[in-house]
Amino acid sequence: MRFEALLREKRLGYGISQRKLALSSGYSREYINKIEHGKERPSEKAIEKLLITLEQLNPNKELELIFDYVRLRFDTHDVKHVIEDILKIKMKYMIYEDYAFYGYIAKYEFSHIQVMISPEEDKKGTLIELKGQGCREFESLLLAQGRSWFDFFMQCEKEKVFYKRIDLAINDKAEILSIPYLAEKCKRKELKSKFRSFQALGSGKLTSEDEEQFVGTTLYIGSLKSDIYFCFYEKNIEQMIKKGIPIEEAEVKNRYEIRLRNDRAYYAIQDLLIYRNSEQTVFNIISSYITFLEVKKTKKKSKWKMDDMWAQFIGENRERIKLTTDPKPVELNQTFAWLRRQIAPTLKVLLLIDRENNTNKVNEMLNDTNLSKKHEKLLEQHTTLMKELMIHED
Template sequence: MQYGVSQTKLAVMAGISREHLSRIESGKVAVTEEMKVKLLEALEKFNPEAPLTMLFDYVRIRFPTLDIGHIIKDILQLNIQYMIHEDFGHYSYTEHYYIGDIFVYTSPDEEKGVLLELKGKGCRQFESYLLAQERSWYDFLMDALVDGGVMKRLDLAINDHTGMLDIPELTEKCRNEECVSVFRSFKSYASGELVKHEEQDKAGMGYTLYIGSLKSEVYFCGLSTLFQTNFFRLFFRYCTGV
């Protein structure tokens, strides 16, 4: 493979068997257009020129206003008539509007104002709206700041598609005091420990590493998934509460 990817890794990423991929490469099996797309998409994830991708994974912004219509229309640039209204809320808010996983909360309390919350799926959905609006995350966040919005929590996720970030290795470096950081503490967790009976079971475990106190406004979180052993995610979190 041009990216130095093994048949097994590419086959797993494309959702086919290694034997089937081998037959495709040797010309023994005709390749459909759908399979070509799958293989190209899978191969691109191993692209050494772009092994890391960054995205917003959580956004929470509070606006000093009770005019929820203004926030939805002028900041989100969405149509409130297409949103569902519920007469209850979270975080002590009394009502909210939502479309998909995009939530906007409000209450009569002027100190609370209007709260926008985008979780992981909400961020992905809002990216589609931004694309249609010909805006970027930068444009949106600048509009929010100009309108007096206060960033209460931002999660930036860096996805490692090629295994550059080895969480167990990073954890070991932290334990050996080889990690150079302004943060003073770290914590690590391994999932599946209760069912880890054999040495080979370790390969199926997930690992999480926190650098910095979870009580501080800023900390990093690195994790590897149980089922995608070559996929890792590093979080940068800024949080000042609701």
């Protein structure tokens, strides 16, 4: 297909006007119109720029904002209140463990949703921790409860709550930014920033005797010990390394995380609750701390203009970013992965031995095995209907 036909087909298929493409690409509407009608032969650079811009404007590949980590401390030792009235999960379905983290002595957990407890004389109270998978599983519960993240945090605001850590993650499905490119700009000090440090890890690919091994770039901007820093990384390469998903098939190309602790986390949540405008909250935070620049002849950074790629990321010519959810059912993925890696080979050998010797030792062993209370709770968690797990409002 000739480029002019491809350009027109993609533009119309995405519902993008010539004017919008012109604003985002930097080329005039008249120039784009001439290309589509075969009256102008674009350069290789123009072809590349127009195709990249189209993909960035693709409505199916917009930026989205998710909660990727939530850690909240409540000034109460009433763990049942936290579980049933705030998380709205029935206490009887939680698994108790006599160990925890961050100085807490024990925890209740529902898959990746964890509630940690401290002694009555300890001021730490009760802690909720939701990591990435925990956030996705909690979104399934919120969906079934008819609640949203906003409703959940409004419920938390009724308590004496302390925001220990909140991670806001932007999923980039169009690869608006090049993280290796941003890492190079950091090294060359081509940015305006309130931060004094950065770390760029990885990049490129390694070639072994058997195959190529890709290594993605991770860029940390700010100190990892501070109450705010950014982590940008190539999510598609991470998914390929962890799950074997081909790079070109990964839905999310890059992820940009804003990691907030204590007061920084508190003020971000307040802003979200007051304005209900994820676009405003997130880009106010980012723009307050970093701006990538395009080098000019003058040495004064104040005279340098904003980098074009960065302007596309934070500017007005792309789709608005929304707070979205990606609910995932409560799963045993980690357990199955461990079984597949550690147990399955040995179990298969034993079953083959049983078959060759005409014995039934594996099934006899399973039949003789007694489940602990923890295993019985685990069975309940993964076989009980969602509506039975939840506390419902009167």
